[in-house]
Amino acid sequence: xxxxxxxxxxxxxxxxxxxxxxxxxxxxxxxxxxxxxxxxxxxxxxxxxxxxxxxxxxxxxxxxxxxxxxxxxxxxxxxxxxxxxxxxxxxxxxxxxxxx
Amino acid sequence: xxxxxxxxxxxxxxxxxxxxxxxxxxxxxxxxxxxxxxxxxxxxxxxxxxxxxxxxxxxxxxxxxxxxxxxxxxxxxxxxxxxxxxxxxxxxxxxxxxxxxxxxxxxxxxxxxxxxxxxxxxxxxxxxxxxxxxxxxxxxxxxxxxxxxxxxxxxxxxxxxxxxxxxxxxxxxxxxxxxxxxxxxxxxxxxxxxxxxxxxxxxxxxxxxxxxxxxxxxxxxxxxxxxxxxxxxxxxxxxxxxxxxxxxxxxxxxxxxxxx
Numbered sequence: 001x002x003x004x005x006x007x008x009x010x011x012x013x014x015x016x017x018x019x020x021x022x023x024x025x026x027x028x029x030x031x032x033x034x035x036x037x038x039x040x041x042x043x044x045x046x047x048x049x050x051x052x053x054x055x056x057x058x059x060x061x062x063x064x065x066x067x068x069x070x071x072x073x074x075x076x077x078x079x080x081x082x083x084x085x086x087x088x089x090x091x092x093x094x095x096x097x098x099x100x
Numbered sequence: 101x102x103x104x105x106x107x108x109x110x111x112x113x114x115x116x117x118x119x120x121x122x123x124x125x126x127x128x129x130x131x132x133x134x135x136x137x138x139x140x141x142x143x144x145x146x147x148x149x150x151x152x153x154x155x156x157x158x159x160x161x162x163x164x165x166x167x168x169x170x171x172x173x174x175x176x177x178x179x180x181x182x183x184x185x186x187x188x189x190x191x192x193x194x195x196x197x198x199x200x201x202x203x204x205x206x207x208x209x210x211x212x213x214x215x216x217x218x219x220x221x222x223x224x225x226x227x228x229x230x231x232x233x234x235x236x237x238x239x240x241x242x243x244x245x246x247x248x249x250x251x252x253x254x255x256x257x258x259x260x261x262x263x264x265x266x267x268x269x270x271x272x273x274x275x276x277x278x279x280x281x282x283x284x285x286x287x288x289x290x291x292x293x294x295x296x297x298x299x300x301x302x303x304x305x306x307x308x309x310x311x312x313x314x315x316x317x318x319x320x321x322x323x324x325x326x327x328x329x330x331x332x333x334x335x336x337x338x339x340x341x342x343x344x345x346x347x348x349x350x351x352x353x354x355x356x357x358x359x360x
Contacts, residue, residue, distance in 0.1 A: 024348045025269045027262050029255075031360040055356060059349065 014089050016064040016082070020057050020100040028054075039096030049074060050088050057098065063089065103132045103143055104178065106231040113145070113184065116175045117155070124148040124189050125233025125240075129224035136311050145184040146224070148236060153186035161185065161217040165194040170217060187221065195222070196243055204248035211256035216304075222249055223303050245300065251360045253302040257294035258355055261287050265351060268344055277340045284344040284351075288329050291351040295320055298358045320357040325350070 014020070027038045035051040036043040046054055052073055053066055061069075063085055070081040092098045104112075109128065113119035130144030131137045147153070153171050160169035171186045195218055197203065225241040264287035271280035292313070293304060299316045313326050328334060329350060335343045 022352060024345065024352065025262075025266050026352070028352070028356045029258065029360060030356070030358060058353075 013086050014063050014100045016067070017062050018100045019059065019062050020066075020089050020093075020098050021059045022057060022098045023096065026097040037092065037097055039092075041095055044091075044095060049084060053085055053088055063100070103128050103137075103229060109145070109231045112175075112177050112182070113147075116173070116177075118147075118173050118175075118184050120147065120149050120153060120186075122150065123232065124150060125236035126231040127228040127233070127237055128231065129228045131308070133224075133229045134227050134311075134315075136308065141180065143178075143180050143182045144224070145182060145231075146221070146228070147184060147186050148192065148233065149186055149188055152188055162215050163191070163195075163217050164198065164213050164215060165191045165218070185217070185221075192240060196240075196247060199244070199247045199249040199252060201248045204252055211252040214252075219253070219302060219304060223301075226300065250297050250300050250302060253304070254294045254297035254358055254360055257290045257297060258358065258360075261290040261294060261351055261355060264290060265348055268348060272341050272344055277344075280344045281335075281340050284347040285332070287351050288347050291354040292321070292326065292330075294358050295354050298360065321350075321354060 023039060025039075027043070029036045029043070035046045035054065037046060037054065038044070049070065053070060056066055056069055063082070067078060067081040067085045070076065070084060071078055074081075076084075089098065089100055093100060109126070110119060113126070125146075125148040127146050128143060129146060131141050132143060152167075155171070155173070158171050158173040161172050162168065163170050170191070173184045173186075175182050175184075198214070199222070222244050225237065225244055228237055228241070230237050264283050268280045268283035268287055271277070271283055289306060289309070292309060293302075295318055296302065296309075296312050296316055297304075299318055301312050301316050303312060310323075310327065310330070313321075313323050317323065329347055332343070334346070
């Protein structure tokens with residue numbers, strides 16, 4: 001299955017083994033140290049940690065791997081990192097920017 | 101790369117009655133100066149004058165700054181065509197205003213309004229071989245480097261990338277794979293142009309893209325990866341949608357790395 005297929009966006013907490021994938025036509029801009037992402041709706045600004053996760057979402061890393069990287073980068077516990085990654089994935093999924 | 105000595109350049113301009121009395125600056129630019137020349141390359145000369153050059157028998161190039169054109173004269177010398185383009189210092193000031201951060205942030209500066217002559221003029225300030233007026237040249241090069249031109253041109257390229265990506269995705273969904281492949285190719289070109297512009301390389305001439313990639317060597321995209329897509333090395337005619345998706349993923353990665 002490629003990302004050209006119509007995959008329904010999920011609305012539940014992502015499983016740690018799932019791999020989030022950006023929609024091919026999602027948009028991104030880095031302007032003066034701000035990162036903005038957009039799908040079909042209005043652009044939204046990402047926080048610094050969300051930008052860090054966004055950049056690691058390469059269609060290969062799982063939720064667990066993203067959370068692991070966040071733990072190391074920001075020296076936070078795994079549960080908090082998983083929550084942060086899950087929140088971001090759900091937000092961006094609802095905005096039509098990615099799927100998992 | 102030294103194309104011709106300053107003395108010889110001034111001699112040739114004088115011989116062809118193309119040397120103004122008191123130029124602000126004269127410099128050589130273009131592919132020969134960048135070391136990209138070949139036996140059929142032209143010599144591009146820029147002459148900056150305090151007052152408009154009105155010899156009247158040349159051609160003109162379109163620009164957005166007043167009065168809407170710059171005079172261009174051509175001659176053959178030393179086995180090459182020489183193109184001599186005349187800009188007034190006030191036109192340069194006006195162009196600098198058009199690409200200022202103030203204009204960009206007020207939404208008045210749009211790369212679409214710049215002509216190829218203007219883009220080339222600004223790019224070439226950074227790769228010039230001075231004949232006379234070194235102070236003018238270094239001052240202007242610094243001013244344009246500090247302006248919003250890189251961001252303007254990169255932003256335009258990213259906008260084109262967005263449109264072409266949308267097209268390519270829609271075309272695949274509609275089963276129009278030939279069109280999708282072309283849209284993905286153009287999208288990749290736009291992504292690379294955005295990347296190069298963000299590195300102050302905004303020549304935008306597709307024929308020089310490989311040279312420009314080699315010169316800039318951006319960390320965000322290796323030359324090998326760039327060349328593989330530019331030459332469609334991994335394209336499989338039996339699975340074009342796979343190639344389209346792979347290319348659009350690379351484009352997405354590039355867009356995420358471009359700093360405006």
